Each structure stands twice: as structure tokens, then as C-alpha cells.
Amino acid sequence: xxxxxxxxxxxxxxxxxxxxxxxxxxxxxxxxxxxxxxxxxxxxxxxxxxxxxxxxxxxxxxxxxxxxxxxxxxxxxxxxxxxxxxxxxxxxxxxxxxxxxxxxxxxxxxxxxxxxxxxxxxxxxxxxxxxxxxxxxxxxxxxxxxxxxxxxxxxxxxxxx
Ligand SMILES: [Zn+2]
Numbered sequence: 001x002x003x004x005x006x007x008x009x010x011x012x013x014x015x016x017x018x019x020x021x022x023x024x025x026x027x028x029x030x031x032x033x034x035x036x037x038x039x040x041x042x043x044x045x046x047x048x049x050x051x052x053x054x055x056x057x058x059x060x061x062x063x064x065x066x067x068x069x070x071x072x073x074x075x076x077x078x079x080x081x082x083x084x085x086x087x088x089x090x091x092x093x094x095x096x097x098x099x100x101x102x103x104x105x106x107x108x109x110x111x112x113x114x115x116x117x118x119x120x121x122x123x124x125x126x127x128x129x130x131x132x133x134x135x136x137x138x139x140x141x142x143x144x145x146x147x148x149x150x151x152x153x154x155x156x157x158x159x160x161x
Contacts, residue, residue: 027075029055034077034088055088062097069095122153 036054043050044063073087117124120139126149137143
């Protein structure tokens, strides 16, 4: 066997782990080698405070209710003996994940209801009414509305409780 022949083991090794991005400038860390790895891991488990600095995977950021906030990964994490890897993001550049509050969702629903409800007959349509009219076409010019296109207005409470 010549010295240039890598042999069956070497040949199969050449077929995996081909990484066109690996130009040697991108930092790569093994498990628990990344800056702040232990603290990030504890925080993602909920057993520690969120560190101000360090590197975290996307999954870890999610566990901390954070997102990369638009910044590119700065390093990568080697997993499973180098066969898998994950992007690492900077914690100090991460942003809070946006979760609409119940109040915000209610406000959005109210706004939508206002645009779909006729101000004259009170029917709520499944489509948005013409903003110049604020009424349905039936109230505007008598064009009959398809009963399947709206929800009848709720019964009015006539009794003052
Ligand atoms: Zn109407």
C-alpha cells in the first residue's frame, strides 16, 4: 500500500464531513467548550439566570424566550463526535422573542370586527366592508346580501340589569 493511498477507512472519511464553509476562520466548539456554555445550558433548563454574554444555539435561545434578533451566527457547535453541528449565536445580541399578549390579540380581533361589521344592520360579514361606506351593500343600495356571507347580529339585551 502506498503512502498516498488512504485506505478504505480514509476514503470513506473523505466522503463525509465535506464542509465548503470551513475556511478555518469560523470558530467551532465542542460540547461545553463554547463561552458560557455551562451557564447557558443551566439557564435553558430553567435552573439558572440568563447570562449576559456567551454563545447559545437557536434551540437554547428559544428556551430562554430569545431570538437571534437578525444577527448571523458567530460560531458553531460540534455535536455527536463532529457528525452534526449547530449554529451558535451571541447572547448579548439576542432579542426577546415577540409573543403577542392576550390584550394585543383582543385588540387585533376588535379592529377586525369593526371593519367587518355593518354600522346600520349590525351583521358581521366574513369579509371586510368597503371603508368608504362602513355599511354593507344591502344597507347602502339594497343589493341583497348572501345570508352565508354574514353572522346575524347578537340579540340585544333589552332589559337593564
Ligand atoms: Zn347592513
